Amino acid sequence: MVNNQHAAPAPVGGSLVNAATLTCGVLIALMVAILAVRFLFGLGAVTALNDGYPWGIWIVVDVVIGTAFACGGFSVAMLVYIFNRGEYHPLVRPALLASLFGYTLAGAGVIFDLGRWWNVWNMYWPGSINPNSVMFEVAMCISLYIVVMWIEFSPVVLEQLGKDDARRKVGKAMFFIIALGTVLPMMHQSSLGTLLVVMGYQIHPLWQTPLQPALYLLTAITMGYAVVLFESCVASSAYRRKIEMHMLTPMAKVMLGFLAVYLLIRIGDLLVRGALSQAFVPSVEALTFWLEMACFIAPLILIGAESNRRNPAKLFLAGILLMLGGALLRLNGFLIGYETGDGFSYFPTLAEVLVTAGMFAIEVLGYIIITRRFPVLPREEATH
């Protein structure tokens, strides 16, 4: 293993009060106020949800897209521990932290959307569970994965608290926790796609396929690497640190490999089902389909060549495009390509957008606080 050559993670340090953290604070306060109204007066009081569109951005953006964005931890852990590429080790902690936040908040955020949230214990009660339900599988795996990720991250906290004994104990079981941490996301990220299958004809043919689990899993892995590219670039510029190009360049190649497999399956499936003709019918769905495909295909051209993968700006842009593409695949399947009959429409209210923004603000705030106070990012002789 080449781990020993890396700089150890260390707290970034610096002040916790700045423009970014204050903005996050305001957004979080707004979210709390809106949620108070939601819990007192019902979902209709703050959302644009209706019986034609029972799921809005709190489910599709915060959970379906949000947890896919939070696959960085899973994608990098798989690279480092399963494919034994120790050179990427410094990327593990920051990626895991972002995933931890993404998933924990998505899990908590589901409660806002549950119309009868006080019954949620039935999801874990043997007398109530329905193993035929795709949603049951998703809920189980996400719940378990959140716990697994906290254990994976616990050495960081224990290290800072100086509890070395506890840290060693966790370390001994870590290989199993890491294995669990790769299997659980494979299970629920694929099932998030399978959620659409039971909706049958209501999902536009461009997004309704029995291969749903493969498509959602492959894009979640791709998005995981894309998010790491994005985060590394943002963290370097915000904390004025050196950009980790020696790791990002080869990692981008792995990402393109997954992307190529995805595109083969995606296009092959459309051809076999004869659904591709739908992409040439003038419609909103065809337009958003091509947008989605453009986001997936452009990175192949943009960073297909090794020399282009050494360019941080191009890597950053490719990362953003793949995050957008994966987000569009999910938005298209769950909302834009969902049609349940005439007379229904959905566009999120300002209140819904503010709650989603508030959740995002918690993630950013948490990331800032933890990286400044706990050993997550590699140590660097840098000024702040």
Added chain:
Amino acid sequence: MSTRRDFLKGALASGAAVTACVAAVPAAARETRPRPPEALGLLYDATLCVGCKACVAACKEANNNPPEFSTVDHLWDTPLDTSGYTFNIIKMYRNGTMEVKDQEKNGYAFMKTSCMHCGDPSCVSACPVSAMTKDPVTGVVGYNPDKCIGCRYCVAACPFGIPKYQYDSPTGRIGKCELCRHRTKDGHYSACAEVCPTGATLYGKTSDLLAEAKRRIALKPGTRTTYPRGKVGGPDQSYEAPVGNYLQHVYGEKEYGGTQVLKLSGVNFAKVGMPDLPPDAAAALSETIQHTLYANLIMPFAVLGAMTWVAKRNVKPDDESSDKEGS
């Protein structure tokens, strides 16, 4: 390079594990489920419906639902669609001059919208907490608010747009027709069928209703025949009327493997809000995928085993502190 070799090993091990499992899992294909033999349901005959909406009012009363207003004066219960508080509604089809009843062009027609009580319901398959269940004997699709978490997956899944949620309440429930299962112990049956003056909505065993529907569409339009009212096999309330101009299609006989509510119409079903559905239920496909991937959790455990084996080799017990040495 040893890392490259390990990379390939990891890739091979995980790839082989996944492939082996997919091959080893027995075909878990789940066929579309038929209606139970004693299934109960309704037969709605649009050609007999006069649009009086007595069934809408009776349904409200039987389910203790509040009125819903769509007019300015708020005098009458005037729901425009089914909702969390309206489980049954009569909709009207209009075309051109609206001269002839049950005619597609320049005609008009009525259509009842309520739960179809599918043989293989999407809502029951979707519900993560078994709040939506199908009675093994009567086949009635029932709802239990004490288990329901309000996730609204049933609302999204139903091909007929039937389960609906009460968005205006902090404790909103799902609302849908349960075929008046709460009234059977008093000797009653579905309120909509009880009050229907023309027998357009008829209650009974689906097998009997299907036979009655087939008898009707086999008759010559314009000839006279006897139409039962209320409940098939109940007290005789039949009357004689001319045979309508039926499409040769009993809606619900084969759709999604068969529903327990059946419909007859003179106007194309797609035009009166009944979707074209294949004979296989979406629930069967969804559960086939799930049970192929997760049968007895064989595949997840096999993949976990492979991952643990690989991770055990690659994760040094003191992995985290080894980083420190580099600083």
